[in-house]
Amino acid sequence: MKNIIKLLFLPVLSIALFGYVFTNSIQPKLGLDLQGGISVILTADEDTEPELIEQAVEIMRTRIAAFGEVQEPEISISGENSVLVQLPGLTDQEKALEAVGTTGLLTFRPVINSSLQLGYSPALSYSENPDDPENPIVSAPAGVDELTGLSINDDPSTTSYLLSLTDGFPIIYELGPAELTGNDIDDALAVYPSNEWIVQLNFKDNSADKFTELTKDLASKIGEQRKLAIVLDEQVISAPRVAFDVSPDIGITGGTASISMGNVDQGESANNLAVILRYGALPVSFERSSIQKVSATLGENTLNLGLQAGLIGLIIVSIFLFLYYRLSGLIAILGLASFGALFYSVIALLGEWQGYTLTLAGIAGVIVSIGLTADSYIVIFEKLKDELKIGRSFNFATEKAVKEAWNTILVADFVSIIASIILYLLAVGPIRGFALTLGLATVFDLFYTRMFISTAVPFVGRITDNPRFYYPLSRKDIESV
Amino acid sequence: MFKKLFLGTTEIDFKLLGNKFYKIFIVEAIIFSAIIIASLTGILSMNLSVDFTGGTTYQLDTIYTDEDISEVLNNNILEVSRYQTFENSNNIIFRAVESSQENETQFLNYLSNKFDVITNEIEFQRVGPTFGQDITEKGIRALVIFLSLIALLISIRYEYRYAAIALIALLHDLLLTFSIYVLIGLEITPSTVIALLTILGYSLYDTVILFDKLKDSQKTFKISNLNKDVLNKTFNEVLMRSINTSLTSAIPIVSIIVIGNYLGIEGNLADFAIPLLIGIVSGTYSSIFVTVPFLSKIIKTN
Numbered sequence: 001m002k003n004i005i006k007l008l009f010l011p012v013l014s015i016a017l018f019g020y021v022f023t024n025s026i027q028p029k030l031g032l033d034l035q036g037g038i039s040v041i042l043t044a045d046e047d048t049e050p051e052l053i054e055q056a057v058e059i060m061r062t063r064i065a066a067f068g069e070v071q072e073p074e075i076s077i078s079g080e081n082s083v084l085v086q087l088p089g090l091t092d093q094e095k096a097l098e099a100v101g102t103t104g105l106l107t108f109r110p111v112i113n114s115s116l117q118l119g120y121s122p123a124l125s126y127s128e129n130p131d132d133p134e135n136p137i138v139s140a141p142a143g144v145d146e147l148t149g150l151s152i153n154d155d156p157s158t159t160s161y162l163l164s165l166t167d168g169f170p171i172i173y174e175l176g177p178a179e180l181t182g183n184d185i186d187d188a189l190a191v192y193p194s195n196e197w198i199v200q201l202n203f204k205d206n207s208a209d210k211f212t213e214l215t216k217d218l219a220s221k222i223g224e225q226r227k228l229a230i231v232l233d234e235q236v237i238s239a240p241r242v243a244f245d246v247s248p249d250i251g252i253t254g255g256t257a258s259i260s261m262g263n264v265d266q267g268e269s270a271n272n273l274a275v276i277l278r279y280g281a282l283p284v285s286f287e288r289s290s291i292q293k294v295s296a297t298l299g300e301n302t303l304n305l306g307l308q309a310g311l312i313g314l315i316i317v318s319i320f321l322f323l324y325y326r327l328s329g330l331i332a333i334l335g336l337a338s339f340g341a342l343f344y345s346v347i348a349l350l351g352e353w354q355g356y357t358l359t360l361a362g363i364a365g366v367i368v369s370i371g372l373t374a375d376s377y378i379v380i381f382e383k384l385k386d387e388l389k390i391g392r393s394f395n396f397a398t399e400k401a402v403k404e405a406w407n408t409i410l411v412a413d414f415v416s417i418i419a420s421i422i423l424y425l426l427a428v429g430p431i432r433g434f435a436l437t438l439g440l441a442t443v444f445d446l447f448y449t450r451m452f453i454s455t456a457v458p459f460v461g462r463i464t465d466n467p468r469f470y471y472p473l474s475r476k477d478i479e480s481v
Numbered sequence: 482m483f484k485k486l487f488l489g490t491t492e493i494d495f496k497l498l499g500n501k502f503y504k505i506f507i508v509e510a511i512i513f514s515a516i517i518i519a520s521l522t523g524i525l526s527m528n529l530s531v532d533f534t535g536g537t538t539y540q541l542d543t544i545y546t547d548e549d550i551s552e553v554l555n556n557n558i559l560e561v562s563r564y565q566t567f568e569n570s571n572n573i574i575f576r577a578v579e580s581s582q583e584n585e586t587q588f589l590n591y592l593s594n595k596f597d598v599i600t601n602e603i604e605f606q607r608v609g610p611t612f613g614q615d616i617t618e619k620g621i622r623a624l625v626i627f628l629s630l631i632a633l634l635i636s637i638r639y640e641y642r643y644a645a646i647a648l649i650a651l652l653h654d655l656l657l658t659f660s661i662y663v664l665i666g667l668e669i670t671p672s673t674v675i676a677l678l679t680i681l682g683y684s685l686y687d688t689v690i691l692f693d694k695l696k697d698s699q700k701t702f703k704i705s706n707l708n709k710d711v712l713n714k715t716f717n718e719v720l721m722r723s724i725n726t727s728l729t730s731a732i733p734i735v736s737i738i739v740i741g742n743y744l745g746i747e748g749n750l751a752d753f754a755i756p757l758l759i760g761i762v763s764g765t766y767s768s769i770f771v772t773v774p775f776l777s778k779i780i781k782t783n
Binding site: 064086097221262288289290291292293294295306308309310312313316317320321324360362363367368370371372374375378379380385389390404407408412413414415416418419422423425426431434438471472473477478 | 483484487488489503532584601602603604605606607608610619620622626627630631634638671672674675678679681682685686689693696699701718721722725726729731732733734736737740741751752754759761
């Protein structure tokens with residue numbers, strides 16, 4: 001009874017897990033090299049504090065989320081001073097990359113005019129066209145696109161025309177030169193004191209006066225010109241108006257300011273604004289140390305290649321085992337099939353639960369493990385043959401072969417496991433994926449050897465003790481030794 | 482013959498062959514040293530991939546002529562250092578030395594126009610030389626720690642001389658693979674480095690199983706020292722397993738190479754499979770042809 005449980009445990013487990021994975025249509029999460037996309041390693045200077053890198057990763061995540069069209073972006077710290085950015089299945093890769101990797105410049109600029117007031121870009125002026133009264137002549141200042149009315153290259157030290165999308169509709173602002181930058185900010189926090197979200201902004205001590213001067217100036221104005229635009233790179237993130245109770249003679253003093261964000265629904269945008277104000281610029285600058293682009297077709301081809309190669313390899317190995325070891329070969333084939341199902345399910349579940357992605361190197365690890373697993377069977381079957389040769393009874397020989405082979409397999413697998421662990425701990429990127437699948441496969445192999453094969457061989461051995469059913473040899477051949 | 486092999490009753494005198502194997506090993510060692518010296522002094526050059534040298538690669542699937550290629554090689558945007566074409570597919574890879582981002586984008590557009598392929602379908606890769614160096618450095622660190630642990634393990638379970646033999650066999654496999662790479666000029670990529678690390682695992686796995694078998698035979702003969710009989714019995718018996726295991730390990734890898742070639746994919750997986758195949762064949766070879774002569778020497782000193 002105990003043996004039957006031991007024998008059936010792994011096959012049943014593998015079928016159950018496979019069934020679960022199959023019915024819930026959980027599939028292994030594919031790495032970028034298998035589904036296409038772009039992968040970049042961004043490296044900061046060597047002595048960058050880990051804390052700064054963590055902050056940078058957080059900001060990158062918010063930025064890429066704002067970008068929208070990326071499915072399941074993965075941004076993770078890799079190594080001491082590198083960040084691995086993986087953007088699968090992306091169409092506008094270069095833009096997304098810039099969104100993630102550039103340091104970003106945060107500036108505060110007074111609003112001169114906006115399309116909110118005029119209805120069209122304040123940069124464009126229209127004059128009557130004598131030939132075609134329907135289409136007036138458009139003219140734009142230098143450096144401004146005539147079609148969109150936006151500055152082509154933003155220069156924070158001069159007047160520019162920039163776009164804002166945060167209010168749900170596009171607004172074009174005409175902005176004066178930058179008066180303050182992200183460096184002047186000490187801290188920013190989103191708070192909800194009563195019925196309203198507020199972003200609390202603190203300037204650094206030596207920037208407080210600058211801010212007071214700026215708000216004095218703004219408070220003396222009316223309409224759109226009372227607004228101060230917060231600009232990140234070339235986009236206006238927010239343009240809060242200086243409150244009407246601020247006196248033009250005093251301005252906002254004390255180096256603190258509060259931006260009213262509106263009612264309870266505005267929590268998310270308040271937080272976003274606070275994050276941008278706090279870290280609008282990445283705290284560290286990164287260099288792209290590696291870019292890899294994989295087209296979706298190549299990824300798919302590689303995946304198919306891996307799967308086909310694995311399957312064909314498994315079939316040929318099975319035929320080979322059956323021809324050589326016959327009945328025992330059948331055990332091996334069943335064992336390998338169950339091993340395959342279990343392995344697939346675990347990889348799929350790891351992807352679902354732990355976010356493990358199967359990469360090319362991982363598939364290579366799987367293919368390599370087919371050979372190692374098949375070898376465990378071969379070791380046992382060869383041991384059995386040795387025992388039969390010295391004239392042991394069949395039942396005794398199977399028991400003894402299983403026991404002795406276990407020691408050998410244990411040592412050999414131990415070597416593989418040590419190798420996988422060391423590779424996993426010390427290596428980077430693709431090598432880790434390989435080490436993980438190889439290590440996992442080796443651990444499974446140990447379980448299969450101990451539980452499945454060790455009981456299956458003696459079990460099958462009871463069917464017949466004619467060597468012809470186990471080897472391409474007759475009893476006479478074996479006894480002649 | 483097959484039956485004898487299968488029964489393990491081939492009567493090869495491995496002790497006697499040990500001397501011959503030793504001579505082969507010496508010849509191999511001389512060739513390896515020569516190749517290492519040649520590659521260090523720059524007579525033979527290693528074909529290092531862009532991951533190690535730094536630069537950019539562009540891979541595209543298109544119909545091209547020889548004239549197209551020479552035109553690309555003589556373009557005045559980027560210095561194209563190498564190109565690679567494939568027999569069974571229309572893929573073509575251009576490799577360029579490091580340059581500015583504008584030039585790279587310009588070159589990408591140039592290729593896109595020239596071959597009428599949209600830019601997103603052009604596989605573009607840029608690597609700083611640090612990436613490959615990083616992988617290599619970490620690989621070597623892993624290697625040193627791994628080997629020390631394994632040497633310790635083998636010394637405890639068997640004896641220190643066995644550990645030395647295992648390391649010699651391992652070194653043999655790594656050097657053989659490396660030499661083939663240098664001689665044929667196959668490209669060395671990070672995948673190759675991973676493959677070399679795997680070869681290490683294979684080689685040790687095979688050697689450990691062999692040592693275990695030796696220990697087993699010693700028990701059967703009820704002796705504590707290795708002698709000629711133990712050696713011969715063990716190696717005659719183990720031949721079949723060695724062949725079988727190499728076959729089962731090699732089959733999936735050969736299928737990667739064959740299918741990959743058939744589909745016209747010569748990407749990372751093939752980069753990985755080729756050194757692995759060389760390593761497995763070498764591992765099987767060394768577990769007999771390299772360990773036997775050294776084991777014979779142990780017998781002499783016993």
